[in-house]
Amino acid sequence: MMMQKAWLRRSKLKMLSQQDNTDCNDDEELNEKKSKTAGGFTGRGITLQMLVEDNILQAKEGSMSLEYMMAKYSLLKCRKSSLPRVLGLCAVKKLLIQIKNTVAAGLLDHQQLVKHETLGNRPTIEDPNLLVETISFASVGKLQPFLISLHTAALITIDVHCSLTRSEVVGYLAGSWDMNSNTLTIKKAFPCLSRLADEKRGQTIEVKIAQAMEAAELSLVGWYHSHPAAHPTPSVQDIDSQLEYQLKLKGTGDQGYRPCVGMISSPYFREEENQATPITCYWVSPPTEARPMELGKPMAMQYNVVYDSSVKEEVIPKIDACLKFYKDALDRINFDDNWTDEVTILEKLKSMINQKRSKDSLKLEAMKRIIGNVVSKNIEVKKLVYVYLVRYAEEQQDLALLSISTFQRALKDPNQLIRASALRVLSSIRVPVIVPIMMLAIRDSVSDMSPYVRKTAAHAIPKLYDLDPEQKDELVMVIEKLLSDQTTLVVGSAVMAFEQVCPERTDLIHKNYRKLCSVLVDIEEWGQVIIIGMLTRYARTQFTDPNIGGRDASASSSKEKPFYGESDDENAMKDDKKEVDLDSDHRLLLRNTKPLLQSRNASVLKVQETFII
Known part of the structure; x- marks a missing residue:
């Protein structure tokens, strides 16, 4: 249980002499034998040669370096002539005190870390x-x-x-x-x-x-x-x-x-x-x-x-x-x-x-007690704690970090609602230090068996992107996987993530275009609004405009129309009989959006009126 014994081995310059430490005379015997033990020297006299041979001191031109307090230091502004040829016990102590003072003054180079x-x-x-x-x-x-x-x-x-x-x-x-x-x-x-x-x-x-x-x-x-x-x-x-x-x-x-x-x-x-x-x-x-x-x-x-x-x-x-x-x-x-x-x-x-003596200590203690209920088995209590965490995570990052491991365990819970809620809260905690944890949770959740959890993972992608845009490349790969999902519950959220993170990556839509058109009528209204806007933009950039050339011809014919000629109704009937040259995929989009004109959702009708009609 006691740890001090192991600690005693840390000092490289520990003196093991059992003689009187107060004897600081400079006329110490130079002919004393040098003996070494693990961790230090014994004897009354220590010469510079002894220290150099053991790589404790390294003399350089105008400087000296030594190993002290778990670091190798370079002591600046040190003259060789100022160092005694023989270091007695007191001289060593004075040298160490000088080094310690130099440490506090910031004159020593810090030891580099190794991985x-x-x-x-x-x-x-x-x-x-x-x-x-x-x-x-x-x-x-x-x-x-x-x-x-x-x-x-x-x-x-x-x-x-x-x-x-x-x-x-x-x-x-x-x-x-x-x-x-x-x-x-x-x-x-x-x-x-x-x-x-x-x-x-x-x-x-x-x-x-x-x-x-x-x-x-x-x-x-x-x-x-x-x-x-x-x-x-x-x-x-x-x-x-x-x-x-x-x-x-x-x-x-x-x-x-x-x-x-x-x-x-x-x-x-x-x-x-x-x-x-x-x-x-x-x-x-x-x-x-x-x-x-x-x-x-x-x-x-x-x-x-x-x-x-x-x-x-x-x-x-x-x-x-x-x-x-x-x-x-x-x-x-x-x-x-x-x-x-x-x-x-x-x-x-x-x-x-x-x-460390904050005036808000009682408030912080109350927050800690609230967050402690995150391990409760009552789902309603969990939901309240989750809402609280989302609200105060940025203000009290330490408290938010305290609950991270709990959310990570909840991501493996058998209940899909708990898994989805844990991911939702984890992605809402805007603390940069947990970005790797969020990325790992999203990658695992897009392969979850529950469509509801996969949908939640799609909603978490824009949040992570806002917190750390450098994660875009990894998020694009996750979005690509979600776009190929066959569940209508997930598709709308996947397109939403696509629009917010990488709308310029139309190559992700190419292989999923026909599937998106075919499932459009079965997706929830919110998803329909997002997908209609995205598909309309895709069609305008990827398909040939069927009206190119037709508008100019109709304009010139209207100018040359005789006073006594065919009626407007007859012209309209002829125009309807003309076949418009549409791409088959373009026609697929129009055919699958037509049923949505009967939608009771005002947003869906408004989007169709703006983008398509």
Whole structure:
């Protein structure tokens, strides 16, 4: 259950010397033997040659690079002459403090991320501090295995703890697991106030945290740590540790199962100079049986923020304890330093806390309770929740994302009404992050056995196109499949999607033209209006106008008509006997639209009068 032991292996420069750390004399013995252990050096003296040989320091012309805090940095404006030839224990500490200060000042280059698919098997990865980019479940066409709710009390504690020091920190997450709603709730965060090298104090703190969790009737559900100035992305070591914790908390059977997540906070990551602290929540997908030696996949987990009505009693004692612990630390943050030209670090931290103490917290909590009823088996209740979600999804995107997995499960429901309703609501949530999920749902629904679900999928296509026009190519392929549908319930909606997404693609109509003409009389009135307009436009662009040449001839004959000649009625009878040269498909359209003149729907008659007559 205790995770600090695995965490101790993270630092590349951990000193294992058991001698007095206060002895900082510069006359340390140069002839001490160099000895190596896994993860660090032992002995009183460390030379630059030793560090260079182990690829921890790399000397360059006018600069120095080193591996520190899970990243490889290039330290600028560093003179070789300013570096001591022999680094004693105190000199190493001073160098690390200098590096940490440089990290906060933004003078170090951030380590680049690598994609998981570019990595080989786990034994071939030599650098445990390599940062691996997280993978979204939507990008691989899978569902998030469970929902996550993160209370602001825990979120504020994580932010403050990680913001107090330039060194990495670690803590634990406590909450509960609801197997019925498939939701992991993170209610509290417990900072582990001990140095990474102080194993004895770390074990004592962990025991106290375990007792506090038990007193609060909460369970261990995860852990958090910081990457002070690096990407909030797990390293190879983080992935290994997270997978180990997941296996420890897995339990036996459904009743004993409890998920475990990891969170990474990067309070001084400067990729985007804003006041919000980037926090990543991740879960590791174990390697498959076919590739057991592969590194686990770090999967990005979406979470919903639950705004507590009051966090004062929960957060303030923990913040006080953190402030006391780092009060005299050499690596503590100076809050008077500038984060930007106009904002200090203290102002940044205050702004962050205020954002998580929203005045609308009660309203948001009510919204969460309403959306919680989306799992209800009562169809009427589901419909009300769906209407609510469509109305407020754009305003509260986090809450909308919380229910996405529920809709994805509903798409597999045996009841066709539930499947169609879930797709309708999913396509109405205008949140760009779920575009891949919407696209996957539409592709699956156009092959559904129910015509009603396929019709709903056709209505969802224009909504997705409005949200992300870059999906047009994939949507055109879906429309092509819907146009070939033999059910009259679907055809009208398919033509509607065609008209809104790709009206210029007349090649999609060529092979379906005669079918559309033949089923026109059996389609609902709304669909008839759409199809008549589309077929009329198609006929005018694809068929030869039978009146070309005939109009000029009739005009000239009217001018040369004698005063005493045949009557108008006789001329009309002759004109009726003349055969008009019409294309057979053109004649098919006119023949199948003629019965619609008897329609009782005013819209159908109006369309015929406008386009055809």
